[in-house]
Amino acid sequence: MTFLRSDQFLPQAWSVSDLTQYIRELFEIDYRLQDVEVSGEISNFTQARSGHLYFTLKDESAQLKCVMWRTAAEQLRFAPGDGDAVVAHGRVSIYEASGVYQLYADHLEPAGRGNLALAFERLKEKLADEGLFAPGHKKPIPAFPRKIGIVTSADAAALRDILNVLHRRYPLTAVLIAPTLVQGHDAPPQIIRALQWLDGRDDLDTIIIARGGGSMEDLWAFNDEGVARAIFAARHPIISGVGHEVDFTITDFVADLRAPTPSAAAELATPDIADLRPYLAGLQAGLRMAAADIMQQRRWQVQNLARALGHLSPRGRLDNNRQRLDNLLNRLDTTMRRSLERESSRLQVAQTTLTAVSPLATLGRGYAIVRDAHGRVVRTVGSITPGDHLDIQVADGDFKVIVSEERGQS
Numbered sequence: 001m002t003f004l005r006s007d008q009f010l011p012q013a014w015s016v017s018d019l020t021q022y023i024r025e026l027f028e029i030d031y032r033l034q035d036v037e038v039s040g041e042i043s044n045f046t047q048a049r050s051g052h053l054y055f056t057l058k059d060e061s062a063q064l065k066c067v068m069w070r071t072a073a074e075q076l077r078f079a080p081g082d083g084d085a086v087v088a089h090g091r092v093s094i095y096e097a098s099g100v101y102q103l104y105a106d107h108l109e110p111a112g113r114g115n116l117a118l119a120f121e122r123l124k125e126k127l128a129d130e131g132l133f134a135p136g137h138k139k140p141i142p143a144f145p146r147k148i149g150i151v152t153s154a155d156a157a158a159l160r161d162i163l164n165v166l167h168r169r170y171p172l173t174a175v176l177i178a179p180t181l182v183q184g185h186d187a188p189p190q191i192i193r194a195l196q197w198l199d200g201r202d203d204l205d206t207i208i209i210a211r212g213g214g215s216m217e218d219l220w221a222f223n224d225e226g227v228a229r230a231i232f233a234a235r236h237p238i239i240s241g242v243g244h245e246v247d248f249t250i251t252d253f254v255a256d257l258r259a260p261t262p263s264a265a266a267e268l269a270t271p272d273i274a275d276l277r278p279y280l281a282g283l284q285a286g287l288r289m290a291a292a293d294i295m296q297q298r299r300w301q302v303q304n305l306a307r308a309l310g311h312l313s314p315r316g317r318l319d320n321n322r323q324r325l326d327n328l329l330n331r332l333d334t335t336m337r338r339s340l341e342r343e344s345s346r347l348q349v350a351q352t353t354l355t356a357v358s359p360l361a362t363l364g365r366g367y368a369i370v371r372d373a374h375g376r377v378v379r380t381v382g383s384i385t386p387g388d389h390l391d392i393q394v395a396d397g398d399f400k401v402i403v404s405e406e407r408g409q410s
Contacts, residue, residue, distance in 0.1 A: 017096070024094035027101065028310055033092040037121070038064060038103060039111050042084045047073075048326045055080070057088060057103070065102035066090075067323065072106045085111040096320050097327075104319060120216070120223055123250060127225070132232045133253045139237040141257055141269065143285070145205035147174040148269055149198035149236070151191060154179035158212045158241070158262035165263050170270035176204065182211035187221035192230045199234045206269050207236050209251060210262035213244035222249040231255055241265025369393040 014022075027033050040057035047053055051070030056063050066088060080086060090105035127133060148166070152159050154177065166173060178194035181187040191209070198207050209231070211222070221227065222242045228250045231238050240255035241262040252258040259265035271281075359369070370378040371391045378384055388403045 016099070020094060020096045020099050024096060025311065027093050028091075029307055035089075036092060036103070037087055037089045039085070039087045040064065042080055042086060043082055045080060045082045049329060050322070050326055052322065052326060053080070053105075054326075057086070065095075065100055066105050067095075067102055067319075068105040068108065069322065076108055078110060080108060087111050093319070095323055097324050120250070123223065123225055123228075124253065127228055127250065127254065132228060137232070139256045141237050141239065142205040143271060143281075145170075145173050145269060147176060147204050149176045149178060149201070149204045149207040150210065151178050151180055151194045151198065151207065152210045152262070153182045156182065156212060158210045161261075161263045162208065162210060162241070162266040165266035166270060169267060169272050171273065173270060176201075181221075183214070183218055183221060188224035188227050191221060191224075191227050195227075195230050195234065195238075199236050204236055207234065207238045208241055208262075208265045208269060209238060209255065210241040210265055211243070212262065213247055219243050219247060219249055222251040224250070227251060228254045239265045239269055 038057055040059050040063075043056045043058055043063070045053070045055040051073060053066075053068040053073045055066050055068075057066055058064070068090075086108055087110075088103060088105040089107040090103050092101060092103055094101050131137065150159065150162060152162070159177070163175065166175060176198065178198050180190040180194040182191070195207065195209065198204060209222070211219070213219075219242060222240075231240075231251060231254045237256045239257045239259055240249070240251045241259040241264060242249050242251055243261075245260035257268060259268050369392075371393070372378055372384065373389050373391075375391075378390065384390065384403050386403050386405050390401050390403060392399055392401055
C-alpha cells in the first residue's frame with residue numbers, strides 16, 4: 001500500500017514575481033483604474049536626473065505614490081512641489097521591483113478648478129458608483145407619445161422653442177406644463193415637486209426637463225443630488241434638454257435620454273409627422289434595433305481587443321525598467337560619493353604622516369644637513385679634512401663653509 005504525504009495535497013506556492021505580475025494584471029484590466037483623477041497634497045517630491053518626477057499624493061487619512069515620466073512632465077505649465085494641492089490624472093499599476101501600487105500620472109494641474117467643478121465631479125462619481133447612470137436602468141422613449149409633460153420655467157424661451165418644435169413635428173401630442181424655477185437656491189425643490197407631480201399621473205408618456213444655456217452656476221440646479229434621485233426614481237421616461245450642446249449636467253447623465261438643447265429634446269420626444277409611414281416606421285424600428293445590436297457587439301469586441309492588447313503591451317516592463325534605472329543611478333551616486341569621502345580621508349592621514357617624518361620637519365627643530373663638495377652627506381668627522389668646502393642646509397636655506405680644523409670626538 002502506498003501512502004501519500006500530507007504536503008502532497010497542498011497547492012503549489014506562488015513565486016513573488018508571479019504573484020506580483022498577476023496583481024499588476026488585475027489592476028490593468030480594471031478600466032476604472034486606467035483613467036482616474038486623484039486630488040491631494042504633494043509630498044516627498046523629487047525630480048530624477050532623467051527628468052522623471054516622483055512624489056506622493058496624500059490627504060488626511062491616506063497616501064499614494066506617484067510617478068510622472070519626463071515626456072509628460074515637460075508638458076506641465078507649472079512647477080509642482082511639496083505642499084501643492086493638485087489634481088493628477090493617470091492610471092494605477094504595480095511597480096514590481098518593490099511590490100508597491102502607484103499612480104502613473106500623465107497630467108497634473110493645480111487644484112484650482114473651482115468648488116463647483118469639484119463638487120460636480122464628486123457627485124458624478126458617487127452617483128455613477130451607485131448605478132444611477134447605468135444603461136440597464138434607462139427606459140425607452142415612446143415612439144408616438146399622446147401626452148408629454150414639461151418641467152421648465154413658464155416664461156422661458158426654452159418652453160417656446162419646445163412648443164414650436166412639437167407643433168411642427170407632431171401636433172397630435174398634448175402638452176402638460178409644470179412650471180418651476182430653473183435657477184437659484186430655491187429651484188431644486190421646485191423642480192423635484194414639479195417632476196413628482198407629473199410622474200404621479202397616468203396619462204403621460206414622456207417627461208421633458210429643460211432650460212436654456214448658461215454658466216455652470218446658472219445650471220447648478222440641475223446638478224442637485226435630490227433632482228438626480230427624483231429623476232432616477234421616476235416611472236416615466238425622462239428626456240433632459242438642459243443648456244446648450246456643450247453643457248453637461250448631472251441631469252443629463254441620470255435621465256433616460258440626453259438632448260443637446262431644449263429644441264432637440266422636443267425632436268427626440270416625437271416623430272416627424274411628414275415621415276410617418278407604417279412601412280417605413282417598421283423598417284426604421286428594425287434598423288435601429290439591428291444597429292444597436294451591432295454597435296453593442298462592436299463595443300464588446302473593441303473592449304476585448306483592447307484588453308488583449310494591454311496584456312501584450314511592453315509598457316509595464318518599460319515602466320519598471322525606467323524606475324529601476326533611476327534607483328540604480330541614485331545608488332551609483334551614493335556609492336561614488338562615499339568612496340571619494342573615504343579616499344579623501346586616507347589622503348589627509350597620509351599627508352599628516354608624511355609631514356611628521358619629513359627631513360624639513362627635522363631642520364625646523366634646529367638641525368642641519370652637511371654635504372661635501374660632491375654632494376655627499378657628511379656623517380663623521382673623519383670624512384673631512386681642513387680646507388674642504390662644505391654645503392650647510394638649514395630650515396630656511398643653505399650656505400657654504402670651509403673647514404679650518406678637524407676635531408675628533410670629545
